[in-house]
Amino acid sequence: MLSLKNITKKFDGRLAVDGISFEVETGETLVLLGTSGCGKTTTLRMINRLEEPDSGDILLDGKSVKDFDVQELRRGMGYVLQNHGLFPHYTVAENIATVPNLMNWDKKKILNEMESLFEKLNLDPTIRDKFPEQLSGGQKQRVGLARALITQPAVLLMDEPFGALDSITRISIRKELKGLADFQEKTIVMVTHDVQEAFDMADRICVMDQGRIMQLGTPESLLFDSSNAFVKQFLKDQRLQLELKTVKIDELKSVLPVEWYMNSGFKSGQSVWEVLEDSLASGDATIPDPGMLMKGFFSFKK
The missing domain is CATH 3.40.50.300 (P-loop containing nucleotide triphosphate hydrolases)
Known part of the structure; x- marks a missing residue:
């Protein structure tokens, strides 16, 4: 120490x-x-x-x-x-x-x-x-x-x-x-x-x-x-980007539909930013609806 x-x-x-x-x-x-x-x-x-x-x-x-x-x-x-x-x-x-x-x-x-x-x-x-x-x-x-x-x-x-x-x-x-x-x-x-x-x-x-x-x-x-x-x-x-990097995707379970989680390919523990970044970088449908994710994120912030 x-x-x-x-x-x-x-x-x-x-x-x-x-x-x-x-x-x-x-x-x-x-x-x-x-x-x-x-x-x-x-x-x-x-x-x-x-x-x-x-x-x-x-x-x-x-x-x-x-x-x-x-x-x-x-x-x-x-x-x-x-x-x-x-x-x-x-x-x-x-x-x-x-x-x-x-x-x-x-x-x-x-x-x-x-x-x-x-x-x-x-x-x-x-x-x-x-x-x-x-x-x-x-x-x-x-x-x-x-x-x-x-x-x-x-x-x-x-x-x-x-x-x-x-x-x-x-x-x-x-x-x-x-x-x-x-x-x-x-x-x-x-x-x-x-x-x-x-x-x-x-x-x-x-x-x-x-x-x-x-x-x-x-x-x-x-x-x-x-x-x-x-x-x-x-x-x-830089607050918005910092919040996206800090909030974990697992924290949004209470504000996102269960179906959204079931159809998404993210890894537990990833931040919202990492999920969006991975999806855009790969071109794959890692998440079925990025708009829904952002809506859930802003709902969580409230």
């Missing part, structure tokens, strides 16, 4: 992070969401001591991060950057092996872990000896993820990890990561300004503004149980 307790940070006398506290459970993904300058990246950087808080404490499994050797702490945490952070004069294989080499892993172990990650992250093995400048944006980001994951860290920190990618590649990588067991088992703190990305990736979302937490909760609670005016306004422009 990761715990932040009343963390404060100033730069040139200005509060960047103002007394925030939260916990992240093992296996949970917490997304820090907010506009530029809200304090989310500073918060992330204090977890692995790239920045030091002015007050408060950060605990990893009950032990203050200040009591860890800083290099040991960072080697135990995967760190993924927006611009991938690859060393330009290292090959792909050398980049991925950076931390294992510092930890004196033997070459066979490094190779085995690398091969496993190439398969999991859909990386072509033929790029192993290429340099970053020879890779596409999506390949660079996948290599950055492989480098962060190879030592199997319990904690993964992600700072706008998909921000430099085109929208199609960004959505594709998000879906791949969500399906990885390696990803699901980690304690993850992720930073983004992208509302859709936060709702796609998070178990819980921490909305920040001016260094403070405006609301912390599940995507559902932010949409349907928010009393915070800032949060409501922040989500306003």
Whole structure:
């Protein structure tokens, strides 16, 4: 478990992070969401001591991060950057092996872990000896993820990890990561300004503004149980799509005809958005009447 307790940070006398506290459970993904300058990246950087808080404490499994050797702490945490952070004069294989080499892993172990990650992250093995400048944006980001994951860290920190990618590649990588067991088992703190990305990736979302937490909760609670005016306004422009992604098809049984369910080919647990998306993408009659589904959705919202 990761715990932040009343963390404060100033730069040139200005509060960047103002007394925030939260916990992240093992296996949970917490997304820090907010506009530029809200304090989310500073918060992330204090977890692995790239920045030091002015007050408060950060605990990893009950032990203050200040009591860890800083290099040991960072080697135990995967760190993924927006611009991938690859060393330009290292090959792909050398980049991925950076931390294992510092930890004196033997070459066979490094190779085995690398091969496993190439398969999991859909990386072509033929790029192993290429340099970053020879890779596409999506390949660079996948290599950055492989480098962060190879030592199997319990904690993964992600700072706008998909921000430099085109929208199609960004959505594709998000879906791949969500399906990885390696990803699901980690304690993850992720930073983004992208509302859709936060709702796609998070178990819980921490909305920040001016260094403070405006609301912390599940995507559902932010949409349907928010009393915070800032949060409501922040989500306003994308609210309909977020609701479609959040409401599960199983929740509409009370407002849709039984016959509609019997004649539909959706999977239990899918969101309304996923059912519509799958039906349109495949061209198949996954659902017999999309209009009826939307009517049921709006009835459910009432």
